Amino acid sequence: MNKINAIVVGSGNVGLKVIDVLLNTNDFNLVGAIRRSGEPIAEYPNIEVKKSVDEFSEKIDVAFLAIPTREVPKQAKEFLAKGIHTVDSYDIHSNILDVKTELAEVAKKYNAVAVVSSGWDPGTDSIVRAMLIAMAPRGMTYTNFGPGMSMGHTVAVKAIEGVQNALSMTMPTGAGVHRRLVYVELAEGASRDVVENAIKTDPYFINDETHVRFVDDVDALKDVGHGVELTRKGVSGSTGNQNFMFKMSIDNPALTAQVMVSSGRAATRLQSGAYTLIEIPMVDFLEGERDEWIKALV
Amino acid sequence: MNKINAIVVGSGNVGLKVIDVLLNTNDFNLVGAIRRSGEPIAEYPNIEVKKSVDEFSEKIDVAFLAIPTREVPKQAKEFLAKGIHTVDSYDIHSNILDVKTELAEVAKKYNAVAVVSSGWDPGTDSIVRAMLIAMAPRGMTYTNFGPGMSMGHTVAVKAIEGVQNALSMTMPTGAGVHRRLVYVELAEGASRDVVENAIKTDPYFINDETHVRFVDDVDALKDVGHGVELTRKGVSGSTGNQNFMFKMSIDNPALTAQVMVSSGRAATRLQSGAYTLIEIPMVDFLEGERDEWIKALV
Numbered sequence: 001m002n003k004i005n006a007i008v009v010g011s012g013n014v015g016l017k018v019i020d021v022l023l024n025t026n027d028f029n030l031v032g033a034i035r036r037s038g039e040p041i042a043e044y045p046n047i048e049v050k051k052s053v054d055e056f057s058e059k060i061d062v063a064f065l066a067i068p069t070r071e072v073p074k075q076a077k078e079f080l081a082k083g084i085h086t087v088d089s090y091d092i093h094s095n096i097l098d099v100k101t102e103l104a105e106v107a108k109k110y111n112a113v114a115v116v117s118s119g120w121d122p123g124t125d126s127i128v129r130a131m132l133i134a135m136a137p138r139g140m141t142y143t144n145f146g147p148g149m150s151m152g153h154t155v156a157v158k159a160i161e162g163v164q165n166a167l168s169m170t171m172p173t174g175a176g177v178h179r180r181l182v183y184v185e186l187a188e189g190a191s192r193d194v195v196e197n198a199i200k201t202d203p204y205f206i207n208d209e210t211h212v213r214f215v216d217d218v219d220a221l222k223d224v225g226h227g228v229e230l231t232r233k234g235v236s237g238s239t240g241n242q243n244f245m246f247k248m249s250i251d252n253p254a255l256t257a258q259v260m261v262s263s264g265r266a267a268t269r270l271q272s273g274a275y276t277l278i279e280i281p282m283v284d285f286l287e288g289e290r291d292e293w294i295k296a297l298v
Numbered sequence: 299m300n301k302i303n304a305i306v307v308g309s310g311n312v313g314l315k316v317i318d319v320l321l322n323t324n325d326f327n328l329v330g331a332i333r334r335s336g337e338p339i340a341e342y343p344n345i346e347v348k349k350s351v352d353e354f355s356e357k358i359d360v361a362f363l364a365i366p367t368r369e370v371p372k373q374a375k376e377f378l379a380k381g382i383h384t385v386d387s388y389d390i391h392s393n394i395l396d397v398k399t400e401l402a403e404v405a406k407k408y409n410a411v412a413v414v415s416s417g418w419d420p421g422t423d424s425i426v427r428a429m430l431i432a433m434a435p436r437g438m439t440y441t442n443f444g445p446g447m448s449m450g451h452t453v454a455v456k457a458i459e460g461v462q463n464a465l466s467m468t469m470p471t472g473a474g475v476h477r478r479l480v481y482v483e484l485a486e487g488a489s490r491d492v493v494e495n496a497i498k499t500d501p502y503f504i505n506d507e508t509h510v511r512f513v514d515d516v517d518a519l520k521d522v523g524h525g526v527e528l529t530r531k532g533v534s535g536s537t538g539n540q541n542f543m544f545k546m547s548i549d550n551p552a553l554t555a556q557v558m559v560s561s562g563r564a565a566t567r568l569q570s571g572a573y574t575l576i577e578i579p580m581v582d583f584l585e586g587e588r589d590e591w592i593k594a595l596v
Contacts, residue, residue, distance in 0.1 A: 021535035025435075097592050117596055124429055126596040127580050128544075131422055133595070134560040134583035135553060137323075237319035237559075239552035246426075247543045254537035255433060261535075262432040276596045278580040279588070282425050285432035290577070294395050297431070298415055298424040298574045 003029040004268055005061045006261075007053065009075065010034075011041050013151060013224065014089065015066030017257030019044055025261060027287050031058050053079065060084050062264040066257075068155055073099050080106040080114055085267035087260045089119040091152045092203070096122060096276065104274035114274040118263040119256040120248075121145070123277050125230060128246045130278045132232040136242040139234020142176035148226025148252060150180075156204040157182055162190030165218040172229070180210040185218050226252040262286070301327040302566055303359045304559075305351065307373065308332075309339050311449060311522065312387065313364030315555030317342055323559060325585050329356050351377065358382050360562040364555075366453055371397050374412055378404040383565035385558045387417040389450045390501070394420060394574065402572035412572040416561040417554040418546075419443070421575050423528060426544045428576045430530040434540040437532020440474035446524025446550060448478075454502040455480055460488030463516040470527070478508040483516045524550040560584070 006028050008018045015033070019041075022030040032048030033041060040049055050056060053063065063079045065072055065088040072088045079086045080103060090099050096117050103114040117123060121143065129141055146169065153168035160166075165185040170178050182199055186192065196212040199205055215221070227249040236242050248255075262285040263277065269284045283293050304326050306316045313331070317339075320328040330346030331339060338347050348354060351361065361377045363370055363386040370388040377384045378401060388397050394415050401412040415421060419441065427439055444467065451466035458464075463483040468476050480497055484490065494510045497503055513519070525547040534540050546553075560583040561575065567582045581591050 017535055017537070020537070024533075024535045093596065096596050097589055100592065120433070122596045124433055127425075127429055129595045130580035130584060130591065131425055134580065135418070135422055135557055137556070137560075137585065235322075236549065236552040236556035237315055237322045239315070239318070239549045242546070242548045242553060244546045244548075245544070247545070249541045251534065251537045251540065254534040255540060258435070258534035259433055262435075276592050278591065278595060281579050282428035282432065282576040286428060287435065291395055293428065293576065294398065294574050297427045297576060298391065298394050298420045 001027065003027055004265065005029050005031050005058050006064060006264060007031050007056065007060050007062075008033045008064045008066060010066035012066060013253040014256050014260070015064075016041070016043055017253040018064045018066050018260055019047065020254070021257045021261040025287060027265065028261065031056055031060060053082065053084065062087065062267055064260055064264060065089075066260075068159075069152055073102055076103050076114055077106045080112045081110050083110045083112050085113045085115075085264065087115045087118050087264045087267060089123070089256055089260060090117045091119065091122060093122060100274045100276060107274050108272050111272045113267040113270045113272055115263040115267050115280070116274055116276050118260045118277060120250070120252075120259060121228065123256075123259050125228060125246075126276065126278050127282075128230055132234070132244050135244065136232060136234025136236045139232055139242070141230065141232040141234075144172035144174065144176060144229040144231070145178055146170035146172050146227060149222065149224060151252060151256075153180065153182075153204050156202055157184065157199055160195060160198045160202070162187050162195040162198070164188075164190075167218045167221055170226075178208055180205055180208045182210060182212045183215050183218050183221055184212060185216065186214060224252045226250060299325065301325055302563065303327050303329050303356050304362060304562060305329050305354065305358050305360075306331045306362045306364060308364035310364060311551040312554050312558070313362075314339070314341055315551040316362045316364055316558055317345065318552070319555045319559040323585060325563065326559065329354055329358060351380065351382065360385065360565055362558055362562060363387075364558075366457075367450055371400055374401050375404045378410045378412055379408050381408045381410050383411045383413075383562065385413045385416050385562045385565060387421070387554055387558060388415045389417065389420060391420060398572045398574060405572050406570050409570045411565040411568050411570055413561040413565050413578070414572050414574050416558045416575060418548070418550075418557060419526065421554075421557050423526060423544075424574065424576050425580075426528055430532065430542050433542065434530060434532025434534050437530055437540070439528065439530040442470035442472065442474060442527040442529070443476055444468035444470050444525060447520065447522060449550060449554070451478065451480075451502050454500055455482065455497055458493060458496045458500070460485050460493040460496070462486075462488075465516045465519055468524075476506055478503055478506045480508060480510045481513050481516050481519055482510060483514065484512055522550050524548060
């Protein structure tokens with residue numbers, strides 16, 4: 001069997017877990033990682049690290065972009081233009097369609113596939129939301145997150161001037177309403193008021209009730225566990241009171257990485273273009289033969 | 299907008315609900331129903347009823363087969379051979395792949411699409427099972443059904459000689475193990491022992507703990523509510539304790555019919571061939587524009 005040659009771009013929480021997931025599959029060959037520094041990864045000293053994809057001698061099939069969300073569009077296009085499939089976890093919901101459209105153009109031109117906004121939300125939660133509308137087209141869906149650390153929100157806070165270290169927690173208050181608790185270690189000389197205002201007016205936070213708490217040690221608070229409770233009560237035809245719930249309690253970077261790797265597999269099976277997860281048949285995410293999965297799952 | 303011309307074949311629990319669902323969509327045109335008797339449907343006296351699809355003057359796009367599961371392969375092939383897409387809810391899990399392969403051959407030849415084993419199990423539950431493997435490839439999934447009436451099992455019992463009326467209830471006992479409670483009104487002169495033995499050795503029941511109870515009035519026991527609790531505890535990469543649950547409590551024929559109609563919509567968007575639900579992108583089940591759903595759901 002020809003294995004899928006993969007590289008990981010970035011070595012943060014998710015990048016390290018993508019490596020772990022790739023090492024636990026049978027159909028991928030982990031060629032190496034790309035880091036700006038070019039330095040070896042402490043946790044995986046034997047993995048080849050380069051500064052650019054051009055330095056690898058193997059033909060790369062899929063690049064997993066475990067990078068800050070705002071860097072995704074530019075970097076994805078660079079890989080796609082080399083005919084390399086990309087998987088990202090771009091998570092600014094309001095821009096996803098635009099990013100997808102942008103990447104689709106490049107992907108089609110260079111005969112590659114971009115899987116956009118992979119992970120669990122956006123991602124598998126999007127699949128559940130779509131499925132529940134197929135099952136009960138009228139009604140209301142609520143996605144309740146947490147309690148758990150939001151990686152995207154945490155990265156956004158860390159990028160704010162005056163922030164030494166940070167952690168953004170998502171707390172569900174019911175019916176899809178959330179509170180954000182942001183724990184911040186201030187940089188020396190930074191102003192609490194300026195930092196607090198910068199956080200509360202950031203696009204990641206501006207629509208939510210946000211509380212900023214200044215602490216001495218953010219690392220002591222960290223736990224990458226997260227959860228979701230997604231509910232829908234809706235109507236099938238004219239029959240109401242159709243009740244649905246999807247609930248999970250998970251290690252967040254591990255799940256994000258696993259869904260990204262499953263998406264990378266799907267990328268090798270799709271026609272060129274860009275796809276969100278609701279545009280990909282479920283069976284294409286799974287290792288092995290389609291007919292075996294039909295026998296096992298349907 | 300060109301509406302999708304649809305007919306319903308059969309007018310039992312599910313057939314009536316398919317009519318109800320079609321009347322509650324904007325993109326389907328319900329052309330009529332096919333019944334063996336050719337008689338009008340009491341609940342919908344204004345709907346055109348024919349004995350055969352050839353009697354309709356309109357070009358039919360999709361036929362919804364709300365017929366006993368064992369009649370599906372033969373009837374589906376007849377529609378497909380006329381270039382009409384079919385949606386069935388064939389539910390004998392062990393034969394689904396064979397039926398799909400059989401229908402795929404005819405569908406491809408006549409440029410049609412067969413959606414096989416639509417409904418909620420097989421169907422949307424299959425989608426959830428596949429998604430959970432994409433999220434945590436190692437681990438255990440348990441599908442716990444009920445308490446609720448199983449339509450497939452009830453139809454199977456009713457077909458047994460000596461059974462006047464029947465109702466098969468599915469009772470979850472945990473970890474995917476079920477008990478079947480079969481309530482039977484005996485036909486005059488029939489033997490309890492013979493009927494009980496025929497039920498317990500039927501392929502629908504032979505693998506489950508089955509209790510047969512003889513009653514005077516089955517109809518007084520009927521409620522078409524049903525439910526499922528599908529759980530998985532698994533491993534993403536090397537990270538264990540990933541916990542997932544999908545739970546629903548629903549009107550069974552209404553949900554089956556709604557998923558079938560959503561599948562019929564997908565049929566018009568797919569390349570010719572036969573598909574189970576895990577082979578169809580979620581967005582194709584939804585009424586309206588793909589990009590609008592990406593904006594709303596991803």
